[in-house]
Amino acid sequence: xxxxxxxxxxxxxxxxxxxxxxxxxxxxxxxxxxxxxxxxxxxxxxxxxxxxxxxxxxxxxxxxxxxxxxxxxxxxxxxxxxxxxxxxxxxxxxxxxxxxxxxxxxxxxxxxxxxxxxxx
Amino acid sequence: xxxxxxxxxxxxxxxxxxxxxxxxxxxxxxxxxxxxxxxxxxxxxxxxxxxxxxxxxxxxxxxxxxxxxxxxxxxxxxxxxxxxxxxxxxxxxxxxxxxxxxxxxxxx
Numbered sequence: 001x002x003x004x005x006x007x008x009x010x011x012x013x014x015x016x017x018x019x020x021x022x023x024x025x026x027x028x029x030x031x032x033x034x035x036x037x038x039x040x041x042x043x044x045x046x047x048x049x050x051x052x053x054x055x056x057x058x059x060x061x062x063x064x065x066x067x068x069x070x071x072x073x074x075x076x077x078x079x080x081x082x083x084x085x086x087x088x089x090x091x092x093x094x095x096x097x098x099x100x101x102x103x104x105x106x107x108x109x110x111x112x113x114x115x116x117x118x119x120x
Numbered sequence: 121x122x123x124x125x126x127x128x129x130x131x132x133x134x135x136x137x138x139x140x141x142x143x144x145x146x147x148x149x150x151x152x153x154x155x156x157x158x159x160x161x162x163x164x165x166x167x168x169x170x171x172x173x174x175x176x177x178x179x180x181x182x183x184x185x186x187x188x189x190x191x192x193x194x195x196x197x198x199x200x201x202x203x204x205x206x207x208x209x210x211x212x213x214x215x216x217x218x219x220x221x222x223x224x225x226x227x228x
Binding site: 035037044045046047050057059060061062095099100104105106107108110111112113 | 121153155157159164165166167170171176206208210212213215216217218219220221222
């Protein structure tokens, strides 16, 4: 059974940093692209960042490029999102998501999400 | 960035009725790289359709997708009570994926 378990969310002040983790199990982690998707309270889904199975191909939404960094440790079956220079508008539930292919595919599994709140 | 625009924003229908949701892309995403998701309150989204028209595992056949290039449609042939939810389209043609803003299907 595929499981994606996010951790690392919480309350942080504007300008602060946070690192999210996503522990994956139930599939061969290195064979699949992974993404982070967020959802602000009462709003729609926003794709944040993605990373190919081998870890060499990263992409970011314009809203986070230069502030967020996605990475993965295939030996630990873990996906990360380093978030710096956080803003109030980054407040959201952050979902870890598995894509159906190594390079490009729909999201076939989602974690339950971790809440990030940016506020003073 | 490929912008996806969904319409209508809200669809008010009764159980048993047909629902037709639209997703329009600002540039071609072909038919291979368009997905639809369903999200219910307090839950993570669920994949319904990928490749514009292929149903994901376990998805009932009342859900169908169609379209190509820039215009896509999700059809629910006969609404069941559990189908009232928010639906999102997503393109994965571009390395920077994007979602539409969502269509809420509510009970009339």
